[in-house]
Amino acid sequence: MKPRLFSTLRCLHHENPLGLPRSGAPPQIPRMQRGLPQKRDIKDVKKVVAVSSAKGGVGKSTIAVNLALSFARRGHRTGILDTDIFGPSIPTLLNLSGEPRLSNNNQLLPLSNYGLKSMSMGYLIPEASPVAWRGLMVMKALQQLLHEVDWGGLDILVLDLPPGTGDVQLTITQQVHLSGAIIISTPQDLSLKDATKGVALFRKVNVPILGLVSNMSSFVCPGCGGKHPIFGPLGKIREMCGRNDLTLLGEIPLHPKICEDADRGKPTVVADPDGEEARIFNSIADTVGELIGLGK
Ligand SMILES: Nc1ncnc2c1ncn2[C@@H]1O[C@H](COP(=O)(O)OP(=O)(O)OP(=O)(O)O)[C@@H](O)[C@H]1O
Numbered sequence: 427m428k429p430r431l432f433s434t435l436r437c438l439h440h441e442n443p444l445g446l447p448r449s450g451a452p453p454q455i456p457r458m459q460r461g462l463p464q465k466r467d468i469k470d471v472k473k474v475v476a477v478s479s480a481k482g483g484v485g486k487s488t489i490a491v492n493l494a495l496s497f498a499r500r501g502h503r504t505g506i507l508d509t510d511i512f513g514p515s516i517p518t519l520l521n522l523s524g525e526p527r528l529s530n531n532n533q534l535l536p537l538s539n540y541g542l543k544s545m546s547m548g549y550l551i552p553e554a555s556p557v558a559w560r561g562l563m564v565m566k567a568l569q570q571l572l573h574e575v576d577w578g579g580l581d582i583l584v585l586d587l588p589p590g591t592g593d594v595q596l597t598i599t600q601q602v603h604l605s606g607a608i609i610i611s612t613p614q615d616l617s618l619k620d621a622t623k624g625v626a627l628f629r630k631v632n633v634p635i636l637g638l639v640s641n642m643s644s645f646v647c648p649g650c651g652g653k654h655p656i657f658g659p660l661g662k663i664r665e666m667c668g669r670n671d672l673t674l675l676g677e678i679p680l681h682p683k684i685c686e687d688a689d690r691g692k693p694t695v696v697a698d699p700d701g702e703e704a705r706i707f708n709s710i711a712d713t714v715g716e717l718i719g720l721g722k
């Protein structure tokens with residue numbers, strides 16, 4: 427039998443791409459409209475950490491996957507859940523594809539690489555097909571990704587969030603017990619302004635913010651060896667952290683290797699585990715682990 431999520435998504439994707447109610451069927455009312463839902467644990471998962479930024483393209487998925495791999499390499503049972511329904515990145519980042527199998531109790535079984543378990547919408551629809559859904563369908567898929575995956579026992583699950591402060595962020599923050607959130611930003615004003623909104627959202631719903639990661643902080647020129655702050659002076663991000671009472675968890679340089687490793691599906695932490703960039707990712711993972719009480 428096909429996984430229920432798979433069948434639902436296939437059906438929605440091919441037959442009802444705009445998510446309109448079927449004729450005769452009453453439209454479903456999302457739980458959100460009937461008052462605030464109860465927060466739930468994700469089954470068999472001890473700690474859940476969300477990687478977020480209101481701004482798109484600042485490196486959430488790249489950082490989420492490298493942090494998750496750092497946790498896995500330290501011996502923690504680790505998973506990563508791609509909650510970006512419209513633009514899933516985890517299949518590419520982990521070089522994984524294919525339909526997930528079903529467990530005995532009808533749950534989706536994660537796909538693994540480099541000792542890291544993963545689940546993504548990208549495994550459930552063909553790679554080149556865009557998802558053209560209305561919010562209700564996205565919420566349905568998200569619920570299933572959150573609560574119908576058999577992780578088989580995890581110490582930590584990293585959630586890679588989509589950009590924005592919309593439905594997905596609200597659903598996750600209101601419905602899942604999160605150990606905390608990590609905010610990603612570049613030092614550019616354009617990104618910092620959105621990151622500040624992300625911080626406000628998590629605080630509003632009482633999710634602890636573990637800190638901020640400054641990505642693409644500076645570029646070390648291989649020619650002259652000079653350090654160039656492409657996205658603006660680093661002082662800006664430190665000021666923003668000070669103003670918002672945030673811990674600066676680390677500063678990741680803009681480096682072509684990080685980009686190339688991402689594209690070939692072998693993130694930097696596994697591609698070059700002894701390199702400087704891996705050291706920074708590992709150090710951030712260690713700090714996060716301490717903050718949430720992950721243990722050794
Ligand atoms: N430190 C870095 N150095 C070089 N390239 C990077 C770095 N961080 C991220 N990138 C590249 O920047 C692009 C955006 O990264 P990524 O997809 O992780 O961002 P995102 O915030 O998850 O985007 P979205 O909002 O679309 O989900 C990718 O091409 C990625 O390889």
Ligand SMILES: [Mg+2]
Binds near residue numbers: 486487488515586587
């Ligand atoms: Mg992403």
